[in-house]
Amino acid sequence: MSSTTQKRATRKSPAERAAEITEAARGIALEQGLSAITLRNVASRVGVASGLVAHYEPNVDALVAGTFTAIVAAETEEVAGMLAALPGPVERLAFLLGTLMDGSRLDVTAVWVEAWTLGRRNEALAECVREQMDAWQAVFQAVVEDGVAGGHFNTGDLDAGDAASLAWQILGMIDGLTAQSLVRWGGVSDRGTHLARAVEGMVGAARGSLQMR
Amino acid sequence: MSSTTQKRATRKSPAERAAEITEAARGIALEQGLSAITLRNVASRVGVASGLVAHYEPNVDALVAGTFTAIVAAETEEVAGMLAALPGPVERLAFLLGTLMDGSRLDVTAVWVEAWTLGRRNEALAECVREQMDAWQAVFQAVVEDGVAGGHFNTGDLDAGDAASLAWQILGMIDGLTAQSLVRWGGVSDRGTHLARAVEGMVGAARGSLQMR
DNA sequence: AGCATTATTGATCGCATGATCAACAAGCTT
DNA sequence: AAGCTTGTTGATCATGCGATCAATAATGCT
Numbered sequence: 001m002s003s004t005t006q007k008r009a010t011r012k013s014p015a016e017r018a019a020e021i022t023e024a025a026r027g028i029a030l031e032q033g034l035s036a037i038t039l040r041n042v043a044s045r046v047g048v049a050s051g052l053v054a055h056y057e058p059n060v061d062a063l064v065a066g067t068f069t070a071i072v073a074a075e076t077e078e079v080a081g082m083l084a085a086l087p088g089p090v091e092r093l094a095f096l097l098g099t100l101m102d103g104s105r106l107d108v109t110a111v112w113v114e115a116w117t118l119g120r121r122n123e124a125l126a127e128c129v130r131e132q133m134d135a136w137q138a139v140f141q142a143v144v145e146d147g148v149a150g151g152h153f154n155t156g157d158l159d160a161g162d163a164a165s166l167a168w169q170i171l172g173m174i175d176g177l178t179a180q181s182l183v184r185w186g187g188v189s190d191r192g193t194h195l196a197r198a199v200e201g202m203v204g205a206a207r208g209s210l211q212m213r
Numbered sequence: 214m215s216s217t218t219q220k221r222a223t224r225k226s227p228a229e230r231a232a233e234i235t236e237a238a239r240g241i242a243l244e245q246g247l248s249a250i251t252l253r254n255v256a257s258r259v260g261v262a263s264g265l266v267a268h269y270e271p272n273v274d275a276l277v278a279g280t281f282t283a284i285v286a287a288e289t290e291e292v293a294g295m296l297a298a299l300p301g302p303v304e305r306l307a308f309l310l311g312t313l314m315d316g317s318r319l320d321v322t323a324v325w326v327e328a329w330t331l332g333r334r335n336e337a338l339a340e341c342v343r344e345q346m347d348a349w350q351a352v353f354q355a356v357v358e359d360g361v362a363g364g365h366f367n368t369g370d371l372d373a374g375d376a377a378s379l380a381w382q383i384l385g386m387i388d389g390l391t392a393q394s395l396v397r398w399g400g401v402s403d404r405g406t407h408l409a410r411a412v413e414g415m416v417g418a419a420r421g422s423l424q425m426r
Numbered sequence: 427a428g429c430a431t432t433a434t435t436g437a438t439c440g441c442a443t444g445a446t447c448a449a450c451a452a453g454c455t456t
Numbered sequence: 457a458a459g460c461t462t463g464t465t466g467a468t469c470a471t472g473c474g475a476t477c478a479a480t481a482a483t484g485c486t
Contacts, residue, residue: 008450008451008452008464008465009463009464009465010452011451011452011453011462011463011464012463013463014462014463017463017464033330033333035330038442038443038444039443039444039445040442040443040444048464048465049464049465049466050444050445050465050466051445051446051447051464051465051466051467052463052464052465054444054445054446055463055464059444059445060443060444060445110330110333113326113329113330114330116326116392116395116396117246117248117323117326117327117330119396120246120323126396129396130396130397133393133396133397165403165407166407168393168397168404169390169404169407169408169411171393172386172389172390172392172393172404173385173386173389173390173411174389175389175392175393176385176386176387176388176389176390176392177382177385177386177389179329179385179388179389179392180346180381180384180385180388182329183329183332183339183342183343183346184343184346184381190378191381191382191385194378194379194382194415195382197414197415198382198386198411198412198414198415199411200414201410201411201413201414201415202407202410202411202414221434221435221480221481221482222433222434222435223482224432224433224434224481224482224483225433226433227432227433230433230434251472251473251474252473252474252475253472253473253474261434261435262434262435262436263435263436263474263475264434264435264436264437264475264476264477265433265434265435267474267475267476268433268434272474272475273473273474273475427486428485428486429484429485429486430483430484430485430486431482431483431484431485432481432482432483432484433480433481433482433483434479434480434481434482435477435478435479435480435481436477436478436479436480437476437477437478437479438475438476438477438478439474439475439476440473440474440475441472441473441474442471442472442473443470443471443472443473444469444470444471445468445469445470446467446468446469447465447466447467447468448465448466448467449464449465449466449467450463450464450465450466451462451463451464451465452461452462452463452464453460453461453462453463454459454460454461454462455458455459455460455461456457456458456459456460
């Protein structure tokens with residue numbers, strides 16, 4: 001009979017093997033959730049003994065936290081990177097709303113929501129969650145400040161420090177609406193339209209200016 | 214030595230014991246999360262053998278789903294009940310925003326967020342989550358329709374069916390912002406102010422009319 | 427008082443988890 | 457070619473889970 005069963009995994013460099021494990025954990029998190037990241041689950045996906053995964057990671061909590069950061073940071077950097085190509089703050093804010101609400105990243109949204117809960121029992125993860133939330137908030141805050149400085153937005157009677165506050169607010173709204181679409185797909189057809197209108201009111205942008213397309 | 218250790222739990226009526234179990238599960242969910250609801254955990258809180266809990270509940274998934282519904286439905290009914298005492302839709306909407314954002318129900322928020330994730334692997338729970346989301350949406354929709362009919366709100370060029378859509382939107386925003394405050398307390402001081410302004414813009418209410426105190 | 431009902435126990439099964447570690451073998455250095 | 461370094465294995469431990477069920481004892485009924 002043909003030896004389809006590989007007795008022992010080919011020996012690889014630590015860097016290469018570590019990358020395989022990281023990548024496997026990432027795939028599992030996106031497909032089955034962060035809580036599906038177990039030593040045995042990751043090991044079998046890589047095609048390796050469970051002990052080896054434990055050998056490369058200090059503990060499972062750290063692997064979960066690291067996987068969360070890898071997934072979420074990649075998204076932030078990707079989206080933030082696209083902002084540079086856009087002409088001004090109005091277009092950037094419109095792009096952020098449109099992109100984050102288009103439903104093409106539900107797997108990442110699920111990771112976010114699960115992390116909020118898991119962070120309760122995994123302090124390393126909780127710290128990563130806070131970091132990544134801050135990173136997103138910074139992206140929004142920069143756009144808002146830019147828009148206010150250039151006269152595209154008008155926050156009216158709000159004082160200066162409110163750009164930070166506004167950024168948190170917009171981010172929270174997006175989180176809630178995307179989480180909602182995770183559970184209730186059919187609810188609203190045009191989430192983007194309503195959100196755009198709401199944000200226009202908050203930052204004092206012209207009606208329709210944040211509407212994509 | 215005094216017999217402080219009770220050898221056997223006092224025999225109680227099925228209704229009474231079932232209520233104890235339900236209450237224990239409720240307490241555990243609010244204090245440690247829905248995933249802390251286990252046969253042994255609930256049993257020890259009631260002061261009873263684990264087998265007894267299994268005897269009263271078909272399975273743990275059902276107990277989790279039922280506990281979620283009990284916690285969340287109680288909140289909905291409580292808040293919705295207070296609406297009747299208020300004079301009009303403007304006051305009702307302002308009250309809803311103010312009450313749900315005041316941070317006094319973080320434990321319930323945590324249950325919501327965890328349920329979104331757990332529903333992925335517990336179909337009974339997922340169904341309960343959808344039901345309770347619908348219930349909340351109905352509360353908001355009624356207020357919005359009332360306000361539009363009475364001329365307090367002005368949804369402008371939006372057609373009739375958009376009250377439902379608006380209600381989903383407002384609910385989503387609240388969910389996101391409360392979930393955010395679960396992880397990041399310090400972020401924003403005046404979430405309520407920004408949210409009120411955003412919702413005013415969405416429903417076409419007068420500036421400041423939805424601001425609580 | 428005797429009996430039938432049933433609330434309650436606690437041991438048990440199968441399964442999954444994270445962690446640990448002695449043994450093994452592949453590849454590099456000499 | 458020999459030897460050493462280290463990537464890799466797989467068995468093992470302690471723990472926790474849901475579920476099941478025969479045995480036990482308390483209650484209410486006759």
